[in-house]
Amino acid sequence: MFLKGGTFLIKLEGISKSFKVAKRSTGLANSLKALFYREHTIVHALNDISFSIEPGEIVGYIGPNGAGKSTTIKVMSGILVPDSGGCTIMGYTPWKERVSYVKNIGVVFGQRSQLWWDVPVADSFELLRDIYKIPQQEYKANVDLLVETLELQSLISTPVRQLSLGQRMRCEIAASLLHSPSVLFLDEPTIGLDALSKIAVRNFIKTINKEKGVTVILTTHDMNDIEALADRVILIGKGSLLYNGKLNELRKKFGTNKMMTVDYREASQPFDIYGVTVLSQTSDRAVLSVDTEKTMVSEVISTLSSMVEIVDLSIDSQPIEEIIIQLYKEYQI
Numbered sequence: 001m002f003l004k005g006g007t008f009l010i011k012l013e014g015i016s017k018s019f020k021v022a023k024r025s026t027g028l029a030n031s032l033k034a035l036f037y038r039e040h041t042i043v044h045a046l047n048d049i050s051f052s053i054e055p056g057e058i059v060g061y062i063g064p065n066g067a068g069k070s071t072t073i074k075v076m077s078g079i080l081v082p083d084s085g086g087c088t089i090m091g092y093t094p095w096k097e098r099v100s101y102v103k104n105i106g107v108v109f110g111q112r113s114q115l116w117w118d119v120p121v122a123d124s125f126e127l128l129r130d131i132y133k134i135p136q137q138e139y140k141a142n143v144d145l146l147v148e149t150l151e152l153q154s155l156i157s158t159p160v161r162q163l164s165l166g167q168r169m170r171c172e173i174a175a176s177l178l179h180s181p182s183v184l185f186l187d188e189p190t191i192g193l194d195a196l197s198k199i200a201v202r203n204f205i206k207t208i209n210k211e212k213g214v215t216v217i218l219t220t221h222d223m224n225d226i227e228a229l230a231d232r233v234i235l236i237g238k239g240s241l242l243y244n245g246k247l248n249e250l251r252k253k254f255g256t257n258k259m260m261t262v263d264y265r266e267a268s269q270p271f272d273i274y275g276v277t278v279l280s281q282t283s284d285r286a287v288l289s290v291d292t293e294k295t296m297v298s299e300v301i302s303t304l305s306s307m308v309e310i311v312d313l314s315i316d317s318q319p320i321e322e323i324i325i326q327l328y329k330e331y332q333i
């Protein structure tokens with residue numbers, strides 16, 4: 001239903017985008033001066049961003065606040081025109097051929113609604129059917145499938161303003177897929193959702209990607225979203241691309257620490273072991289971060305054994321969340 005035959009590719013080449021922002025004045029004198037003369041600063045939201053995405057990929061587009069993620073999504077969905085650089089998505093230049101282009105993409109901005117606030121969800125869907133000129137048969141099949149898989153049965157006749165955030169988000173995602181797009185841009189689709197709703201949204205994204213071949217570009221601050229969904233991550237900071245690669249490679253390259261949780265009979269002194277950071281320590285349990293570039297896990301275990309009577313021990317990889325925080329620190333973003 002969703003894949004329109006043939007292959008497509010997303011390609012951004014040297015995209016830059018700046019915003020001219022008026023400086024805010026404080027004080028009466030400055031405010032009066034600002035009526036006649038406004039000072040401006042330039043915000044460089046995107047600097048020379050290039051990447052490409054193959055059909056069927058789920059790509060996590062990540063970075064701290066203000067990094068330029070939403071700006072990139074807006075450029076890719078044709079809402080913003082970049083200052084320079086090229087962008088080709090399924091053969092279209094998004095901001096040039098908007099009317100025909102948007103029939104091929106779905107966009108969800110977690111912070112903004114594309115549904116009409118005061119009318120039932122079903123009416124919004126009908127309006128979207130008219131806007132996108134979706135053939136009746138295709139529309140019905142899509143609505144039936146989306147209502148079933150996103151469990152919208154009890155929501156569809158409710159006005160949007162009466163829905164909870166999680167309920168509305170499920171309807172937003174359905175709305176973005178009514179016209180069978182091949183590419184889906186999701187800008188923080190799980191923001192503010194409870195754990196159960198997050199899982200429902202993640203599962204649905206996985207399903208449309210696997211079963212319908214929809215290519216998904218996802219921005220999120222939730223690393224669990226990334227771990228659950230993304231094959232590849234693109235990391236940006238201060239408008240520049242910093243990493244573009246498989247999640248596994250990111251983990252291999254930067255996730256050199258292991259988390260060790262040790263239970264023991266009793267420890268009287270704090271652990272001071274080379275290459276080990278003590279994250280927490282009580283009289284019977286410690287959580288340690290082992291830098292495997294400085295020491296081996298086996299060495300740490302043997303040192304610990306000489307210090308305490310170990311009862312239990314578990315070793316985990318460094319959570320992706322921490323790797324990302326470490327990267328933000330390394331890149332000073």
Ligand SMILES: Nc1ncnc2c1ncn2[C@@H]1O[C@H](COP(=O)(O)OP(=O)(O)OP(=O)(O)O)[C@@H](O)[C@H]1O
Nearest residue numbers: 019021043045063064065066067068069070071072
């Ligand atoms: N319309 C605009 N006018 C002026 N500045 C803007 C505009 N849109 C974005 N910016 C600026 O561009 C930079 C990138 O913003 P963007 O919204 O793309 O970041 P983001 O990575 O999506 O951040 P967040 O995670 O906080 O949503 C920021 O410094 C922001 O203030």
